[in-house]
Amino acid sequence: MQSPKSNIAQLRKRFSISQWIASKVPHRKSPDVYRNMVKSYYNGPAGWFTLLSGLLTGHEVLAERVIGPNGFDVRGCKKVLDAGTGNGRYLRVLLKQVDPDAELIGCDLSIGMLRRAHQRLKSTRPHLLTADVTRLPYQDATFDAVIFGWVLEHLQEPLHGLRELARVLKPGGKLLLMTTEHTVLGAICSRVYHCRTTKRSELKEVCRLAGLTWHRERFWTPVHKWTGAGGIVVELHRS
Numbered sequence: 001m002q003s004p005k006s007n008i009a010q011l012r013k014r015f016s017i018s019q020w021i022a023s024k025v026p027h028r029k030s031p032d033v034y035r036n037m038v039k040s041y042y043n044g045p046a047g048w049f050t051l052l053s054g055l056l057t058g059h060e061v062l063a064e065r066v067i068g069p070n071g072f073d074v075r076g077c078k079k080v081l082d083a084g085t086g087n088g089r090y091l092r093v094l095l096k097q098v099d100p101d102a103e104l105i106g107c108d109l110s111i112g113m114l115r116r117a118h119q120r121l122k123s124t125r126p127h128l129l130t131a132d133v134t135r136l137p138y139q140d141a142t143f144d145a146v147i148f149g150w151v152l153e154h155l156q157e158p159l160h161g162l163r164e165l166a167r168v169l170k171p172g173g174k175l176l177l178m179t180t181e182h183t184v185l186g187a188i189c190s191r192v193y194h195c196r197t198t199k200r201s202e203l204k205e206v207c208r209l210a211g212l213t214w215h216r217e218r219f220w221t222p223v224h225k226w227t228g229a230g231g232i233v234v235e236l237h238r239s
């Protein structure tokens with residue numbers, strides 16, 4: 001028989017506001033149906049909306065704070081992947097931060113998003129390709145660094161995606177992971193983008209299973225840290 005304490009914990013979990021608000025779509029669809037839904041969703045106007053929401057939430061500007069010498073440092077990295085690059089928000093920053101001889105690659109499931117990235121970056125330097133982050137067309141230990149921003153929430157099996165990224169990272173390589181947290185705000189975002197939310201403690205365990213060490217958590221600003229807004233931003237290292 002369960003103790004009253006654990007019964008209360010279970011009830012809390014079941015009836016938490018975040019749980020109640022969070023989108024159920026990723027849990028209800030089959031993997032192929034969900035992947036196609038995500039693809040056509042981002043091919044359409046929602047893909048355009050990511051640029052507007054980036055401006056409204058400040059993420060377009062904050063991207064410059066998180067990638068750089070005082071944050072996720074890409075100096076010395078010779079091959080860098082932006083997995084699920086979207087409209088190229090982080091590729092734009094990477095173009096300024098990586099060494100002149102570094103190779104930059106951006107991949108995405110949605111061709112519409114890659115077109116947006118291409119138009120926005122106005123550079124032929126990053127190599128853009130359609131690819132699923134759970135099945136990357138790269139050999140083991142290819143990349144020195146990977147950016148994985150706001151994509152994990154679209155994977156029904158996060159461990160598959162993180163294992164794949166760990167596979168293509170060189171030993172000692174680094175990964176900047178940003179994902180929607182299981183908070184009320186995160187749950188509202190999950191409704192808009194039909195994605196999952198993640199609990200920090202559960203993510204830590206999934207990263208460990210994928211062979212990625214939790215190196216350093218980052219917060220966009222002190223306000224984000226105090227309020228718990230801004231999602232989970234963490235630098236992981238391939239163990």
Ligand SMILES: C[S@@+](CC[C@H](N)C(=O)[O-])C[C@H]1O[C@@H](n2cnc3c(N)ncnc32)[C@H](O)[C@@H]1O
Nearest residue numbers: 042084085086089108109110113132133149154
């Ligand atoms: C919220 S956007 C984030 C884009 C970009 N990383 C950013 O932060 O601006 C999510 C992106 O992930 C892409 N995506 C979702 N599932 C994917 C998958 N399995 N493989 C590759 N890209 C995926 C979507 O097409 C979309 O462009």
